[in-house]
Amino acid sequence: xxxxxxxxxxxxxxxxxxxxxxxxxxxxxxxxxxxxxxxxxxxxxxxxxxxxxxxxxxxxxxxxxxxxxxxxxxxxxxxxxxxxxxxxxxxxxxxxxxxxxxxxxxxxxxxxxxxxxxxxxxxxxxxxxxxxxxxxxxxxxxxxxxxxxxxxxxxxxxxxxxxxxxxxxxxxxxxxxxxxxxxxxxxxxxxxxxxxxxxxxxxxxxxxxxxxxxxxxxxxxxxxxxxxxxxxxxxxxxxxxxxxxxxxxxxxxxxxxxxxxxxxxxxxxxxxxxxxxxxxxxxxxxxxxxxxxxxxxxxxxxxxxxxxxxxxxxxxxxxxxxxxxxxxxxxxxxxxxxxxxxxxxxxxxxxxxxxxxxxxxxxxxxxxxxxxxxxxxxxxxxxxxxxxxxxxxxxxxxxxxxxxxxxxxxxxxxxxxxxxxxxxxxxxxxxxxxxxxxxxxxxxxxxxxxxxxxxxxxxxxxxxxxxxxxxxxxxxxxxxxxxxxxxxxxxxxxxxxxxxxxxxxxxxxxxxxxxxxxxxxxxxxxxxxxxxxxxxxxxxxxxxxxxxxxxxxxxxxxxxxxxxxxxxxxxxxxxxxxxxxxxxxxxxxxxxxxxxxxxxxxxxxxxxxxxxxxxxxxxxxxxxxxxxxxxxxxxxxxxxxxxxxxxxxxxxxxxxxxxxxxxxxxxxx
Amino acid sequence: xxxxxxxxxxxxxxxxxxxxxxxxxxxxxxxxxxxxxxxxxxxxxxxxxxxxxxxxxxxxxxxxxxxxxxxxxxxxxxxxxxxxxxxxxxxxxxxxxxxx
Amino acid sequence: xxxxxxxxxxxxxxxxxxxxxxxxxxxxxxxxxxxxxxxxxxxxxxxxxxxxxxxxxxxxxxxxxxxxxxxxxxxxxxxxxxxxxxxxxxxxxxxxxxxxxxxxxxxxxxxxxxxxxxxxxxxxxxxxxxxxxxxxxxxxxxxxxxxxxxxxxxxxxxxxxxxxxx
Numbered sequence: 001x002x003x004x005x006x007x008x009x010x011x012x013x014x015x016x017x018x019x020x021x022x023x024x025x026x027x028x029x030x031x032x033x034x035x036x037x038x039x040x041x042x043x044x045x046x047x048x049x050x051x052x053x054x055x056x057x058x059x060x061x062x063x064x065x066x067x068x069x070x071x072x073x074x075x076x077x078x079x080x081x082x083x084x085x086x087x088x089x090x091x092x093x094x095x096x097x098x099x100x101x102x103x104x105x106x107x108x109x110x111x112x113x114x115x116x117x118x119x120x121x122x123x124x125x126x127x128x129x130x131x132x133x134x135x136x137x138x139x140x141x142x143x144x145x146x147x148x149x150x151x152x153x154x155x156x157x158x159x160x161x162x163x164x165x166x167x168x169x170x171x172x173x174x175x176x177x178x179x180x181x182x183x184x185x186x187x188x189x190x191x192x193x194x195x196x197x198x199x200x201x202x203x204x205x206x207x208x209x210x211x212x213x214x215x216x217x218x219x220x221x222x223x224x225x226x227x228x229x230x231x232x233x234x235x236x237x238x239x240x241x242x243x244x245x246x247x248x249x250x251x252x253x254x255x256x257x258x259x260x261x262x263x264x265x266x267x268x269x270x271x272x273x274x275x276x277x278x279x280x281x282x283x284x285x286x287x288x289x290x291x292x293x294x295x296x297x298x299x300x301x302x303x304x305x306x307x308x309x310x311x312x313x314x315x316x317x318x319x320x321x322x323x324x325x326x327x328x329x330x331x332x333x334x335x336x337x338x339x340x341x342x343x344x345x346x347x348x349x350x351x352x353x354x355x356x357x358x359x360x361x362x363x364x365x366x367x368x369x370x371x372x373x374x375x376x377x378x379x380x381x382x383x384x385x386x387x388x389x390x391x392x393x394x395x396x397x398x399x400x401x402x403x404x405x406x407x408x409x410x411x412x413x414x415x416x417x418x419x420x421x422x423x424x425x426x427x428x429x430x431x432x433x434x435x436x437x438x439x440x441x442x443x444x445x446x447x448x449x450x451x452x453x454x455x456x457x458x459x460x461x462x463x464x465x466x467x468x469x470x471x472x473x474x475x476x477x478x479x480x481x482x483x484x485x486x487x488x489x490x491x492x493x494x495x496x497x498x499x500x501x502x503x504x505x506x507x508x509x510x511x512x513x514x515x516x517x518x519x520x521x522x523x524x525x526x527x528x529x530x531x532x533x534x535x536x537x538x539x540x541x542x543x544x545x546x547x548x549x550x551x552x553x554x555x556x557x558x559x560x561x562x563x564x565x566x567x568x569x570x571x572x573x574x575x576x577x578x579x580x581x582x583x584x585x586x587x588x589x590x591x592x593x594x595x596x597x598x599x600x601x602x603x604x605x606x607x608x609x610x611x612x613x614x615x616x617x618x619x620x621x622x623x624x625x626x627x628x629x630x631x632x633x634x635x636x637x638x639x640x641x642x643x644x645x646x647x648x649x650x651x652x653x654x655x656x657x658x659x660x661x662x663x664x665x666x667x668x669x
Numbered sequence: 670x671x672x673x674x675x676x677x678x679x680x681x682x683x684x685x686x687x688x689x690x691x692x693x694x695x696x697x698x699x700x701x702x703x704x705x706x707x708x709x710x711x712x713x714x715x716x717x718x719x720x721x722x723x724x725x726x727x728x729x730x731x732x733x734x735x736x737x738x739x740x741x742x743x744x745x746x747x748x749x750x751x752x753x754x755x756x757x758x759x760x761x762x763x764x765x766x767x768x769x
Numbered sequence: 770x771x772x773x774x775x776x777x778x779x780x781x782x783x784x785x786x787x788x789x790x791x792x793x794x795x796x797x798x799x800x801x802x803x804x805x806x807x808x809x810x811x812x813x814x815x816x817x818x819x820x821x822x823x824x825x826x827x828x829x830x831x832x833x834x835x836x837x838x839x840x841x842x843x844x845x846x847x848x849x850x851x852x853x854x855x856x857x858x859x860x861x862x863x864x865x866x867x868x869x870x871x872x873x874x875x876x877x878x879x880x881x882x883x884x885x886x887x888x889x890x891x892x893x894x895x896x897x898x899x900x901x902x903x904x905x906x907x908x909x910x911x912x913x914x915x916x917x918x919x920x921x922x923x924x925x926x927x928x929x930x931x932x933x934x935x
Contacts, residue, residue: 646765685869690790692861740923747931
């Protein structure tokens with residue numbers, strides 16, 4: 001049925017091998033970039049075929065497992081290299097290969113002339129391979145392989161400019177923080193495998209098998225532990241509180257990497273993982289609450305930091321953290337389909353925003369380079385007035401910004417509004433719902449504010465660089481602009497496949513295609529919910545829903561208006577504001593001092609402990625023991641080695657003596 | 670054959686003298702000659718017992734031992750020449766490369 | 770008479786064997802060894818093995834010893850007066866005397882197998898060489914052939930090893 005699904009991860013792997021092994025020899029950038037992009041294009045084509053075939057099936061048959069070969073069999077433990085094709089994984093492969101292909105295309109133009117061009121494309125293809133393995137793997141272990149693989153590629157690509165110390169440090173930070181999360185993932189996997197096996201004799205790590213046997217699991221209890229472990233993994237990978245600080249630093253990598261890995265695909269792996277294991281999470285109201293609260297807090301918290309950053313990519317990074325928070329809020333509200341929907345729309349508009357910012361940075365960099373200026377090309381305080389210089393970039397950027405801000409009619413509105421509504425009306429958290437909705441709505445307003453602040457500072461007003469450099473500002477080449485156009489179009493229209501029910505009804509019965517499409521994946525959760533409803537569903541009226549929707553739109557519009565007032569109409573307002581509240585501004589600008597807090601509370605104690613273990617334990621005790629053993633052996637050997645004199649007469653004497661002794665023993669015994 | 674023990678004891682004495690020579694002499698060629706002496710002591714035993722038992726097998730065996738001794742002499746002396754060519758000596762106290 | 774002769778030959782044999790290990794000059798050792806071989810040949814005659822006695826003289830006292838003496842002269846080994854010609858005398862003697870003790874003990878304690886009464890010693894004496902030849906080429910044909918291969922290997926090995934450059 002889906003026999004060729006294994007080709008999807010295979011193409012990027014081949015691309016990785018070709019570019020990784022022979023890229024240095026090929027040297028021709030067009031060939032290297034072409035190989036990289038073509039491999040992903042092939043995957044994209046196969047993905048399209050797969051999803052078309054899936055859609056042609058009746059809705060309850062949309063599940064297939066394609067086993068490629070047996071990987072590990074040991075006692076009760078069995079893991080195959082097998083791929084799971086269902087609506088959820090199909091959405092993911094479409095997003096990953098589609099957006100991935102556009103970003104590969106963009107990278108050919110963006111990375112032009114960079115040292116280690118082949119390295120970049122090899123890593124990108126390796127990332128695509130790992131990510132596709134992650135989303136297609138039909139068991140926990142294969143997913144974990146992809147999970148680690150994307151972490152590795154993230155590390156490699158953040159540290160792409162490894163001669164810069166900050167880039168290397170950022171890579172290490174990302175890797176270490178991801179390790180913390182991976183630890184949780186592993187513990188969760190072990191606990192799940194052990195619990196199902198030991199108490200119910202179901203030894204499996206396959207998602208479908210676990211889902212089928214999920215009725216054996218209790219509500220809460222062990223499931224809470226397991227799901228919290230998995231959620232820890234998700235916070236690491238998807239940059240949620242408390243493990244989010246690596247993502248803004250990850251902007252040290254090239255911009256296409258930020259777009260692909262740190263906005264569109266890898267960081268959504270945690271969301272995907274929770275959706276994949278929805279049947280587990282739905283069984284633990286406590287975990288759902290933790291997920292929802294963490295998601296809402298992250299959404300709000302990151303949005304506040306985003307309002308005071310000047311580095312264009314950092315603003316987008318905090319925006320990503322914030323939007324990921326929305327997705328987790330949706331997961332925590334039990335609205336898995338809404339979360340995945342936001343994942344998809346976010347991939348479109350955030351990739352577009354990152355690529356647009358990349359185009360701006362690229363242009364700024366060249367202009368500043370021509371003017372021999374050493375200003376930071378990423379600092380928005382140096383930008384301004386780019387609207388006329390880069391009209392296409394501006395248009396696409398603006399469309400994506402409107403989408404993320406949640407203006408009705410654009411994709412971000414549909415997904416975000418669905419999440420907010422689910423946060424308000426879900427049956428899991430009782431009165432906590434109001435708080436969740438409130439935090440989400442404020443975050444939405446802040447999002448609109450800082451995104452338009454970014455647009456106004458970058459594209460409007462007067463250029464703040466020297467006139468000499470200004471003349472060198474220019475629109476990017478076609479290969480960079482084309483992905484922007486496609487992504488912008490998708491950010492505009494992408495939302496219409498998943499219109500919230502109430503809007504669909506009002507427009508004459510257009511169903512929510514997306515939710516409908518994903519239904520089979522969340523079947524077990526729905527069954528469970530229909531049996532054990534803890535809180536009675538709130539069932540607010542349509543009027544409430546319309547009202548909340550209008551309210552959130554108003555908040556977003558208010559955010560835009562404030563941004564417009566502060567950064568276009570009345571330019572001195574921001575400086576007056578910072579002068580009035582210097583402490584507040586400093587705190588926000590310095591990201592609430594969270595990094596410093598972590599340094600103080602975790603990093604430095606760990607360093608001190610490490611130093612103690614090194615100087616006190618390792619050098620004295622471990623090395624002492626090892627060297628001591630070696631010295632004892634050497635002392636013995638120093639004596640015994642005289643037996644091995646190398647003189648044949650000594651050996652002859654020993655032999656003759658041995659013969660005499662043995663003979664004498666037999667004669668006189 | 671009443672004097673069998675006499676032959677055997679002479680053979681034992683010659684064998685022991687050969688052993689002492691092998692272990693104590695430093696000149697490799699002398700050591701080699703001592704090995705020949707030991708072989709001959711064994712040959713004497715063979716012949717004496719062959720005579721005692723009235724069986725020719727022992728004498729045939731002596732014949733083979735002589736053949737082996739001849740082969741050994743050829744190869745052994747060639748080795749000594751080769752060693753002498755390399756080291757300008759055939760003193761066994763100078764041959765200590767076995768420990769490497 | 771025969772006993773006396775045996776004793777005399779034994780004394781000569783042992784004395785010359787001691788000379789082999791005691792002489793400073795290898796040439797003297799070699800000459801002493803030849804004397805020992807002659808004594809052994811005498812024993813073989815006394816033991817009714819005239820063929821072996823002849824072979825002993827020809828092969829051992831003749832061929833092998835000539836080869837050894839030839840090698841000694843070829844290498845022209847000087848006798849360095851400052852260097853000892855022997856070492857480990859104490860330890861070597863211990864092993865040597867222990868060997869002697871063991872073997873003599875075996876000889877004294879064991880009873881030799883009873884001689885085969887059917888063998889006609891006189892007949893053995895008569896056609897000795899012929900008997901050995903018959904034995905060698907019938908019952909011991911395979912070892913005989915293997916020995917010939919051994920000699921071939923030894924010849925090739927000696928030539929290869931003694932070449933100037935290895």
